[in-house]
Amino acid sequence: MPGPSDNPVLVPILGDQLTRDxxxxxxxxxxxxxxxxxxxxxxxxYVRHHKQKIALIFSAMRHFAEELRDAxxxxxxxxxxxxxxxxSFTGEVARAIEQHSPRLVSVVEAxxxxxxxxxxxxxxxxxxxxxxxRDDRFICSQAEFDEWAGDRKELRMExxxxxxxxxxxxxxxxxxKPEGGEWNYDSENRxxxxxxxxxxxxxxxxxxxxxxxxxxxxxxxxxxxxGSLETFPWPVTRAEAEEAADAFFxxxxxxxxxxxxxxxxxxxxxxxxxxxxxxxxxxxxxxELCRRAEKAYQDGKAPLNSVEGFIRQIIGWREYVRGxxxxxxxxxxxxxxLNAQRGLPDFYWTGETDMACLADxxxxxxxxxHAHHIQRLMVLGNFALLAGIDPREVQDWYLVVYADxxxxxxxxxxxxxxxxxxxxxLASKPYAASGNYINKMSNYCADCTYSPNKKTGEGACPFxxxxxxxxxxxxxxxxxxxxxxxxxxxWDRMDDDRRQAYLDSADTFLDSLxxxxxxxxxxx
Ligand code: FAD
Ligand code: DLZ
Ligand code: SF4
Numbered sequence: 001m002p003g004p005s006d007n008p009v010l011v012p013i014l015g016d017q018l019t020r021d022x023x024x025x026x027x028x029x030x031x032x033x034x035x036x037x038x039x040x041x042x043x044x045x046y047v048r049h050h051k052q053k054i055a056l057i058f059s060a061m062r063h064f065a066e067e068l069r070d071a072x073x074x075x076x077x078x079x080x081x082x083x084x085x086x087x088s089f090t091g092e093v094a095r096a097i098e099q100h101s102p103r104l105v106s107v108v109e110a111x112x113x114x115x116x117x118x119x120x121x122x123x124x125x126x127x128x129x130x131x132x133x134r135d136d137r138f139i140c141s142q143a144e145f146d147e148w149a150g151d152r153k154e155l156r157m158e159x160x161x162x163x164x165x166x167x168x169x170x171x172x173x174x175x176x177k178p179e180g181g182e183w184n185y186d187s188e189n190r191x192x193x194x195x196x197x198x199x200x201x202x203x204x205x206x207x208x209x210x211x212x213x214x215x216x217x218x219x220x221x222x223x224x225x226x227g228s229l230e231t232f233p234w235p236v237t238r239a240e241a242e243e244a245a246d247a248f249f250x251x252x253x254x255x256x257x258x259x260x261x262x263x264x265x266x267x268x269x270x271x272x273x274x275x276x277x278x279x280x281x282x283x284x285x286x287x288e289l290c291r292r293a294e295k296a297y298q299d300g301k302a303p304l305n306s307v308e309g310f311i312r313q314i315i316g317w318r319e320y321v322r323g324x325x326x327x328x329x330x331x332x333x334x335x336x337x338l339n340a341q342r343g344l345p346d347f348y349w350t351g352e353t354d355m356a357c358l359a360d361x362x363x364x365x366x367x368x369x370h371a372h373h374i375q376r377l378m379v380l381g382n383f384a385l386l387a388g389i390d391p392r393e394v395q396d397w398y399l400v401v402y403a404d405x406x407x408x409x410x411x412x413x414x415x416x417x418x419x420x421x422x423x424x425x426l427a428s429k430p431y432a433a434s435g436n437y438i439n440k441m442s443n444y445c446a447d448c449t450y451s452p453n454k455k456t457g458e459g460a461c462p463f464x465x466x467x468x469x470x471x472x473x474x475x476x477x478x479x480x481x482x483x484x485x486x487x488x489x490x491w492d493r494m495d496d497d498r499r500q501a502y503l504d505s506a507d508t509f510l511d512s513l514x515x516x517x518x519x520x521x522x523x524x
Contacts, residue, residue: 185308
C-alpha cells in the first residue's frame with residue numbers, strides 16, 4: 001500500500017458511513033490519512049441478517065473503498081475472509097494502530113448503541129489518541145433533540161417535525177408559515193388502491209463483478225440465513241443511488257402522497273422511493289433529497305401533499321426516531337409495557353399462512369429484503385401487536401429481514417411505533433386495526449381464505465377477533481386514552497355472547513399458532 005506520511009491520522013469508516021462528506025474525512029489531506037474499512041464477523045453475525053442485507057453492505061463498502069482509492073486516498077480494507085481478520089471493529093482498529101502508528105484515530109460516532117459502547121472504550125483500550133466526531137449527516141443533533149424533548153412526558157413527531165421544517169426552511173415561507181397554510185397534508189394521503197393500480201418499475205442494478213464476488217461470499221458463509229439472493233437490485237454506489245433517486249423524482253413522486261398507505265398484492269414498491277437503503281448507507285444525503293422534492297413542487301412537477309409527505313418522512317420521522325432512539329436507550333431494547341410474551345409465529349420466517357396479507361408481506365420481505373411502510377406497520381406490525389408477540393422477538397425479526405435495518409431506526413419503529421412497548425412515549429395510541437382497515441387499503445382480502453366481513457368463528461378474518469381481544473386485555477391502560485378510549489363504548493354495547501364469541505375466536509386462533517424455533521434470528 002502506498003504509505004502516507006509517518007504517523008498519519010487513521011480514519012475508520014463504518015459500513016453505514018459511506019460518504020466523502022463524512023466529518024472524519026472532510027478537511028483531511030490524502031498524504032496524511034489512512035482510511036480503514038472493515039468487514040468484521042461481529043457485525044455480520046450479531047443477528048442473522050437477510051442475505052441481501054449483508055451483500056448490499058459489503059458491496060457498497062467495497063465500491064466506496066474503490067472510489068476513495070481512485071480519488072487518491074490510502075485505504076486499508078479488511079475483507080471478511082482476510083486470514084488475520086480480528087472479528088470486531090475494536091480488534092481491527094487495534095491491528096491498524098500497530099500497522100500504521102497513527103498519531104490520531106478520528107472516527108464518526110456509530111449509529112448504534114452496541115457499537116458506540118465499544119467505541120467509547122477505545123480511548124482506554126487502544127494505544128492512540130481517539131477523536132469521536134458527531135455524525136452531522138443528521139439534521140438534528142442529539143443535544144438539540146434532548147433539549148426539545150426536555151421533560152415532556154410524551155414526545156410527538158408532529159411538533160418536532162415543525163421545528164425541523166423551520167430549521168431547514170423546507171416548504172416554509174419568509175414569515176415562517178408552512179407552504180399552503182398547513183404543516184401536514186396527510187389527510188390527502190390515504191387513498192385506497194383503485195383497481196389495477198400499478199407504478200412504473202424502479203431501476204434495478206445488475207450485480208457487477210464486485211457485487212457478484214460478495215454474493216458468492218454471502219452464499220458461502222451465510223447461505224442458511226433468511227432471504228433470497230436470486231435477485232439483487234440495490235444501488236451500491238452513489239451514482240447508482242442517484243439514478244434511483246432521479247427515477248423516483250421523474251416518475252413516482254407525483255403519486256407518492258395519495259397512495260402512500262395503499263397495498264397491492266405483487267406490487268412491491270408502488271410509488272415509494274425505495275431509497276432508504278441508500279440513505280442509511282450514506283450514499284444519498286437526506287437533506288439533498290428533500291431539497292429536490294421541494295424543487296419538484298416549486299417547478300409544478302409534484303403536488304404539495306406528495307412533496308410534504310416525502311419531506312415529513314425524512315426530516316420528520318427519520319430524524320425523530322433517531323433522536324428518540326438515543327433519548328430512550330438502552331432501556332428501549334427491553335421495554336415491554338404491554339407485557340407481551342408470545343413467541344413469534346413461525347410463518348414470519350416461512351411465509352406459510354392462509355392470511356393473504358401477511359403471506360404477501362412476508363414474501364416481499366424474503367425476496368426483496370424490503371416491504372413498504374404500511375406493510376411493516378399495519379400488516380406485519382399490527383399482527384404482532386394484536387397477537388401480543390414478545391417485543392424482543394419482533395425487534396430481532398425486523399432487524400434481520402430488511403436491507404435498510406439498523407437498530408437506531410428499526411428499534412423505535414418496532415418497540416415504540418408498532419408494539420407500544422414504550423407505553424406511549426412515541427405514539428399517542430397503539431396502531432391497532434381490524435381486518436376492515438386492510439380490506440379498505442389493499443386488494444389482499446379478495447384472494448384470502450378468510451373473510452374480512454366475517455367477525456367471529458370459522459372463516460372470520462383473524463384480525464377481527466384479535467382486535468377485540470387486544471382491546472379487552474388492555475382495557476385498563478387504553479380506556480383512559482382519549483384517542484382510543486371511546487372504542488370501549490362499542491365493546492360495552494355488544495351483548496355478552498357476542499363479546500365472548502370474539503374472545504373465544506381469538507383464543508382459538510392464538511392457540512393454533514406455532515412459535516418459530518429459536519435460531520432464525522440470533523447467532524446463538
Ligand atoms: P419511502 O416511503 O419512500 O419514504 C421515504 C424515506 O422516509 C425512507 O426512505 C426513509 O428514509 C424515511 N422514512 C419513512 N418512514 C420512516 C420511519 N417510520 N422511520 C424512519 N425513516 C422513515 N426504515 C428504515 O430505514 N430502517 C428500518 O429498519 C425500518 N424499520 C421499520 C420498522 C417498522 C415496524 C416500521 C413501521 C417502519 C420501519 N422503517 C424503517 C420505516 C419505513 O418503513 C422505511 O423507511 C421505508 O419503508 C423504506 O422504503 P422507502 O425508501 O421506499 O420509503
Ligand atoms: C450491518 C453491517 C454488517 C452486516 N457488516 C458490517 C461490517 O462488516 N463492517 C461494517 O463496517 N459495518 C457493517 N455493518 C454495518 C454496521 O453494523 C454499522 O455501520 C454500525 O453498526 C453502525 O452502528
Ligand atoms: Fe388479511 Fe384478513 Fe384480509 Fe385475509 S381477510 S387478507 S387475513 S385482512
